[in-house]
Amino acid sequence: MILSRGEAGASPLERWSWALYDFANTIFSMNIVTLYFPVWIVAERGASNTAYSAATSLSSAAVLLAAPWIGAVSDASGRRKPWVVALTLVSVAATLALSPLARAGLSRGSRLLVPLAAFALANVAYQLAIPPYNAMLAELAPPQSRGRLSGLGTALGYVGSIAGVLLVAPFVTGGLGGLSPGGRQAAFAPTALLFLLFSLPFFFFCRDRGVRRDRGVRVPISAIVRELRDAFREAGRYPGLRRFVVASYFYQDALGTAVSFMALYAVTVLGLPAGGEVRLFVTLTVPAIFGAALAGRASDLYGPRRTLQAVLAAWCAGLIAIALAPSLSAFWAGGLLVGLAFGGIWSSERPLLLTLVPAREAGRFFGLLSLSARAAAIVGPLVWAAIVDGIFRSLGPAVAYRIAVGSLALFMLTAYLLLRGVPDRAAGEADAARASAEVS
Secondary structure (H helix, E strand, C coil), rough: CCCCCCCCCHHHHHHHHHHHHHHHHHHHHHHHHHHHHHHHHHCCCCCHHHHHHHHHHHHHHHHHHHHHHHHHHHHHHHHHHHHHHHHHHHHHHHHHHHHHHHHHHCCCCCHHHHHHHHHHHHHHHHHHHHHHHHHHHHCCCHHHHHHHHHHEEEEEEHHHHHHHHHHHHHHCCCCHHHHCCCHHHHHHHHHHHHHHHHHHHHHHHHHCCCCCEEEEEECCEEEEEEEEHHHHHHHHHHHCCHHHHHHHHHHHHHHHHHHHHHHHHHHHHHHCCCCHHHHHHHHHHHHHHHHHHHHHHHHHCHHHHHHHHHCCCHHHHHHHHHHCCCCCHHHHHHHHHHHHHHHHHHHHHHHHHHCCHHHHHHHHHHHHHHHHHHHHHHHHHHHHHHHHHHHHHHCCCCHHHHHHHHHHHHHHHHHHHCCCCCCCHHHHHHHHHHHHHHCC
C-alpha cells in the first residue's frame, strides 16, 4: 500500500507530503499560467500577444538550458529537496509581487515589462522545481509501489487544480465583500499563498536520502550537452524513435500553446465574462480525468500508437470546432472534446515510448522527450504571436485569433501523420491476445 512504510524507508506522512506538492504546484499553473495572468496582461493591461509570447518563450528557453544542469547537479550531490524548496519560494515571491505591481503607478513601458518579468521568473522557478521533485520518488518508495505513489501525486494534482480555481474564484468575482475588490488581478496573491501553504508539508516532512558527503560536486555544462547529443544520435538505433520524438514536438507545441492562450481566445473573440474562467476550467480540465483513464485503458487494449493517434484526431476536431465557433455556447462543445483528449496524450505517450526502447535506457529517452516538449514551448507561443500580431493582424483580432487556433490543429495533424511511421508493437500483441480470447 502507498501508506505503508516500504523498503525505501519513507513514512506514510513523508509520502503524502511529497504527493501533496503536486496539489500545490498545480494551483499555480492553473490559476496563473492558464486562466488569469494571460487575460489580465493582454485583454486588460493592453500588452500584445507578442509581449506575452516572448515572456512565455523566454521562460521555456531558460528552463531548457537550466533544467539539465540542475538535474545533473542534484543527481550528483543527492540533494534534491533544497532545489525544490528554494525554487518554490522564488516562484511564490514573484507571484506575490504581481499584486502590488498590478496596482502600482508605473510608467507606460514599465507597467507591462515589470509584471511580465515577474511572471516569467515565477514560471521559470515553478518549472525548474519539478525535475528534482520527481527524482525524489525513487527514494520514497520501492519499485513495486512507485507507480501508485506517482499516481497519487497525479490525482492530487487534478484535485489541486480544482481546489485552486474554486478557492480563488471568490477573490476574482468580488464575492468576499470588502476583502477583495475583484478582477483577475485579485487572483495573484491568494494563488501564491495557497501554493506556499500546501508546499509546507513537503518542506517540513520530506528529506533527501542519498546525500553525498562531497559538497563540492561540479557538473560541467559541456558534459550535459554531450549527453543530450549522444541520446539523440543513439535514438537512431531504435526504429521509429526519432520520428516519435519529432511528432511529440508538434503535438506538445499545440498543446502548450492552447493551454497558454485558450482563455485569452475565449475572452477576446467570444466575450467570456470575468469569472467565466471557472466554467472554462471545468470544461477543459475535469473531462481530462476521464479522458486520461479511457486512453490508458485503450492503450492496453489496442496499442499506444493507435490510441495516441485517436487522441490527436480528437484534438484536431476539437480545435477546428473552437476556431469556427460562432458563439460562446458553441465554444463549449469543442472545448469539451479538447478536454477529453487533453489527458490522453500522457496516458498513451509514455507506454508508446516504452515499446520503442529497452527498459534499461528508458530514463535517458524520456529526458529526450522532455527536451522536445520544452523546445516546443519556446516556438509555439511565438507562432501564435506571429499570426495574431503579424501575418493576419490586418484582418482584425477575431479572425486572427481563429486562424491561430486553426494553426494548432495543423500541428496536431502533422503529429498524427508522423506517427503513422512509428512501429506499434503493442498493438500486434493486443490484437493477438484478443484473437486468442475469442477462440477460447
